[in-house]
Amino acid sequence: MHESHGVRFKLGNIVYGFEGNHNVEAVALDNGELIETDMVVVGVGVRPVTQFLDGVGLDHGGAVVVDSRLRAADGLFAAGDIASFPDPHTGEYVRIEHWRTAQQQGRTAARNMIGLNVTFDAVPFFWTRQFDIGLLYVGHAAGWDEIIYRGEVAAQDFLAFYVKDNHVLAVAGMNRDREMAAAEELLRLERMPTSEQLKRNDRSLVEMLQAPALISA
Numbered sequence: 001m002h003e004s005h006g007v008r009f010k011l012g013n014i015v016y017g018f019e020g021n022h023n024v025e026a027v028a029l030d031n032g033e034l035i036e037t038d039m040v041v042v043g044v045g046v047r048p049v050t051q052f053l054d055g056v057g058l059d060h061g062g063a064v065v066v067d068s069r070l071r072a073a074d075g076l077f078a079a080g081d082i083a084s085f086p087d088p089h090t091g092e093y094v095r096i097e098h099w100r101t102a103q104q105q106g107r108t109a110a111r112n113m114i115g116l117n118v119t120f121d122a123v124p125f126f127w128t129r130q131f132d133i134g135l136l137y138v139g140h141a142a143g144w145d146e147i148i149y150r151g152e153v154a155a156q157d158f159l160a161f162y163v164k165d166n167h168v169l170a171v172a173g174m175n176r177d178r179e180m181a182a183a184e185e186l187l188r189l190e191r192m193p194t195s196e197q198l199k200r201n202d203r204s205l206v207e208m209l210q211a212p213a214l215i216s217a
Helices: 099-115 175-186 195-200 206-210
Strands: 015-019 026-029 034-036 072-073 083-086 123-128 131-139 145-153 158-163 166-175
Touching: 034 072, 072 131, 131 175, 158 175, 158 195, 166 195, 175 206
Parallel strands: none
Antiparallel strands: 015 026, 026 034, 123 131, 131 166, 145 158, 158 166
């Protein structure tokens, strides 16, 4: 899709340096190629600035380790980009760098600060728009055994289920907004069908969410 809009990829190459007198004029690759440009966008990632904190646990990436109630220590809570929290659906510790998760965690942390004692159970939900195409992603899957597709990826109309140990951990989709919203709720309620059920049943996720058996469960 990007290439159809004139984007060129230089995969397998390393940026060796920038060239120019007063401003950048070219990017030099490790193979000697020069790409003329007057602007460079560099995406290198970020690391939490947490070294100054005392009395809290930090993981290998510098994130503040919290429990299911976002508590880092007695009377101290952390939320958002710096928090490494247990995924309520897998138990694995994750750190989500997205404003929506920070907003959701902030609410949970605030409730626990006033003594409500609630767990964080929200499902991560990400989205992006590339040109005029939207891509949605719900859940969290650092690894998977298989991907089950519904629809056509080439037609930009599909759902992709990321499966590990017969359980759906995440779903990506294009042009399936209602089903993606249903996927978020099914994951939150832990009612997402297994991979075997998905292969045997072609009902939409909206129908699965609205099914009386699920509602009464």
